[in-house]
Amino acid sequence: MTQRFKAVIFDLDGTLLDTLEDIADSLNSVLRDEGLPVHANDAYRFMVGNGLETLVVRALPEGLRIPAHVRPIFTKFVERYRANQAAKTTPYPGVAETLRELAALGLKLAVLSNKAHPNTLSVVEHYFPGVFQEIFGLRPEVPPKPHPAGALEIAERLGVAPAECLYLGDSNVDMETAVAAGMYAVGAAWGFRPPKELFSAGAEEVIETPPVLLEIVTEAEDEPDENLSLSGFARKLELGRLVAEPVAWVTQRPDITDRLVSAPGRLRLALTGGIASGKSTVAEMLVARGAGHIDFDILARRAVAPGSPGFDETVALFGPGILKADGDLDRPKISRAIFSDPELKQKLEAIIHPRAWELMGEDLAAMDGKAAVVVSLPLLFEGGLERFFSPIVLVFADPETQLTRLLARNPELDRVAAENILAAQWPAPPKVMGSSYVINNSGSREDTARQVDAIWKALGG
Numbered sequence: 001m002t003q004r005f006k007a008v009i010f011d012l013d014g015t016l017l018d019t020l021e022d023i024a025d026s027l028n029s030v031l032r033d034e035g036l037p038v039h040a041n042d043a044y045r046f047m048v049g050n051g052l053e054t055l056v057v058r059a060l061p062e063g064l065r066i067p068a069h070v071r072p073i074f075t076k077f078v079e080r081y082r083a084n085q086a087a088k089t090t091p092y093p094g095v096a097e098t099l100r101e102l103a104a105l106g107l108k109l110a111v112l113s114n115k116a117h118p119n120t121l122s123v124v125e126h127y128f129p130g131v132f133q134e135i136f137g138l139r140p141e142v143p144p145k146p147h148p149a150g151a152l153e154i155a156e157r158l159g160v161a162p163a164e165c166l167y168l169g170d171s172n173v174d175m176e177t178a179v180a181a182g183m184y185a186v187g188a189a190w191g192f193r194p195p196k197e198l199f200s201a202g203a204e205e206v207i208e209t210p211p212v213l214l215e216i217v218t219e220a221e222d223e224p225d226e227n228l229s230l231s232g233f234a235r236k237l238e239l240g241r242l243v244a245e246p247v248a249w250v251t252q253r254p255d256i257t258d259r260l261v262s263a264p265g266r267l268r269l270a271l272t273g274g275i276a277s278g279k280s281t282v283a284e285m286l287v288a289r290g291a292g293h294i295d296f297d298i299l300a301r302r303a304v305a306p307g308s309p310g311f312d313e314t315v316a317l318f319g320p321g322i323l324k325a326d327g328d329l330d331r332p333k334i335s336r337a338i339f340s341d342p343e344l345k346q347k348l349e350a351i352i353h354p355r356a357w358e359l360m361g362e363d364l365a366a367m368d369g370k371a372a373v374v375v376s377l378p379l380l381f382e383g384g385l386e387r388f389f390s391p392i393v394l395v396f397a398d399p400e401t402q403l404t405r406l407l408a409r410n411p412e413l414d415r416v417a418a419e420n421i422l423a424a425q426w427p428a429p430p431k432v433m434g435s436s437y438v439i440n441n442s443g444s445r446e447d448t449a450r451q452v453d454a455i456w457k458a459l460g461g
Contacts, residue, residue, distance in 0.1 A: 005184065005217050006160040008102055009151060011169035012113035012120060012137075013048060014191030016095055017127060020044055021088040026081040027059055030073055037061065045192040048171075052078060052116060058400065082119060091127055092190055094210040099131050101214050108158045110134035112151055114144045114173070133158060143447055146176035146398065147440035151183060166217060172201035173398070180432050186216065202432075246384040249354040256361035257388045259368070260375070267291075267372040267459060268364075272380035273395035274425045276406040278441035278448065282395050283376050285452045291372040294363045296356055303355035304329060313351045317344075332412055339421070353383075372459075381431050391436035393455060398442045 013019045020041055028038040039047075039059060047058040056074045057065050064070075102109060109132045113120045120137025134154045136142075142149050155162050167178035170191020178185035179202035187198030187206035195206045207213060250257065262268045269291070273279045280295075287293045304310040306328055314329060315322060318337065324330045338345035360375065367373050380386050397405070399422065406418045413421070432438055437455045441448050 003217075004164075004219060005107065005166045006164040007108040007110065007155065007158050007166070008213070008217065009110045009112050009154055009165055009167045009183070010132075011171070011174045011188075011191075012111055012115060012124065014045075014170035014193070015168055015174070015188045016091060016111070017089050017123065018092055019085070019089045019123075020048075020192065022085050023048065023055070023081065025088070026084050027056065027077050030076045030080055031059065033076075034073060036064070048192060052081070052114075054398075054400065078116070085119065085123055086126055089123070089127075092210065096128070098210040098213055099128065101211075102217065103131065105214075105217065107217060108133050108160065110154045110158060111136065112145065112154060112177070113137045143440050143443055143451075146173050146180060146396075147442075148177055148181035148438070151177055151181040155181070155183075166213075168213065170198070172197050175201035175203045176396075176432070178202065180438050186213070246387070247353075249357060250383075250385065250388070253357065253361065256357065256364065259361065259364040260388045262390060265371060268389065269372065269374045269459070270380055270386070270389035270392045271374050271376045271395065272378060272392065272431070272435075273441075274397075274402065275378070275421065276402045276409065277395045277397045278405070278439075279376055279378065279395050281441065281445070281448060282393070282439055282452060283374055285449055286372075286374045286456065289452070289456050291374045292367045292370040293374045293376065294360055294367075295376045296360065297376065297378065299356035299359045299363075300352050302359055303352045308355075310351055310355050314348065317347055317351065381434060386434050391459065392434065393437045393439060394431050394435035395439045395441050396432075397440070401442045 010016050013023070024039070024041040024044045027044075031038050044055075044059075047055050053070070053074050056077055057070055060069060060073070099109065111120065111124050111132050111134070113136070115123070115137050117137035117139045121135055124132060124135050134157050136150050136154060138144050142153065145151075151165070151167065152162060155165050158165075162182040163184075165181075165183040166186055167174065167181070167183040168186045168188055169175065169178070170188040171193045175185045175187060175198055185203045187195060187203035188210075189195050189198075189206050189208050190210075195203075198206050205216065207216070260268050260270075269286075271279055271283055271286070283293050283295065302308075304314050311329070314334075318334065322330055322333060322337075334348070338348055364373065364375075375389070377383075377385060380389070380392065386392060402422060403415070403418055406421065407413060407415065410418070437458070439448060439451045439455070
């Protein structure tokens with residue numbers, strides 16, 4: 001029997017400290033000065049988590065969410081919050097005592113917040129002086145949570161493996177961070193977000209009060225069974241996390257699946273992620289570094305191009321009213337129809353996907369001499385196709401960024417329709433468990449390029 005953890009990393013706002021009133025009061029006072037609508041304190045529970053600038057963006061009316069309006073309000077808010085960040089803020093009941101007990105057990109303690117680094121340092125040292133070995137807020141050189149870089153840096157500084165860290169937080173951002181870093185994710189039910197959100201974002205456990213944390217860290221862990229052939233990740237998948245069986249038209253084509261296998265001098269990389277996460281941007285960067293690229297979305301369009309058998313079957317399924325004036329398929333109309341009719345969606349996929357898979361096989365054969373090929377597959381895990389690829393790169397973006405991008409590229413959608421599309425997708429955190437590399441595409445293009453460079457180098461590119 002061995003002790004499970006050597007370190008605990010804490011989120012700050014909503015986990016250690018109840019900061020909601022000071023945040024709400026400070027931002028509302030700025031909004032009021034600008035003649036803009038203010039928000040109830042509870043509304044701020046669902047705006048925080050991705051840094052103060054994102055908080056300001058979410059608090060502004062949609063028409064004002066542009067840099068020219070955001071920056072001056074953000075600057076005023078930061079100044080006002082810095083002056084008032086300890087006015088009403090208090091540690092949650094039981095936090096101080098729990099921290100003392102954890103330290104007495106010999107655990108290393110750290111804080112990781114998306115609050116600006118100077119603010120994080122001052123607040124933590126004000127309420128918990130000398131308690132934490134490492135304290136990190138948001139720094140320009142490190143991507144914000146849910147990117148795992150900050151959590152992994154803390155683990156390295158503490159001298160512990162990520163798997164030996166318990167990560168406690170109160171939001172989906174925190175749980176996604178923990179999962180991406182390979183740490184044990186525990187949700188704080190007393191914080192800003194509901195337990196349902198925490199579980200859906202990858203929490204292993206959600207606790208009602210801070211002292212319960214002591215029970216978790218003092219639980220002994222059985223020594224691993226040497227006879228187990230599955231990795232920890234694989235065991236979790238077998239227990240029901242995002243497991244889908246590949247369909248017959250995949251398993252019956254070993255001539256295609258064999259070409260997906262990476263070998264020395266022949267890298268075959270799967271690129272996946274949710275809608276509007278930025279897969280195309282990452283694929284473009286990989287192509288610029290010398291990789292070939294096969295896009296399953298483009299193959300799906302070729303599978304039902306005018307004049308093809310797939311086109312004729314699609315028209316027969318939907319009727320001639322699905323055609324535009326130029327004789328091509330009206331894809332927005334198709335999307336609306338299948339979104340509200342799962343059975344119709346399955347019938348359309350049965351037309352498109354087998355043909356697209358066959359086209360992919362043809363393209364792979366044509367690229368046999370290419371040292372590296374990237375295959376973009378949006379529904380990699382949903383289709384049970386992850387078992388045919390190694391390595392796998394997952395691209396994700398925070399929900400607000402994803403929503404903004406989806407609305408920008410699909411102007412025919414209103415916000416509710418776009419949110420429904422995103423809600424219907426499989427969540428990112430469990431996909432992280434099955435991916436070799438993860439790219440957070442929530443920030444700038446330069447930030448994404450740095451991550452692509454690191455992965456490309458790791459893959460020998």
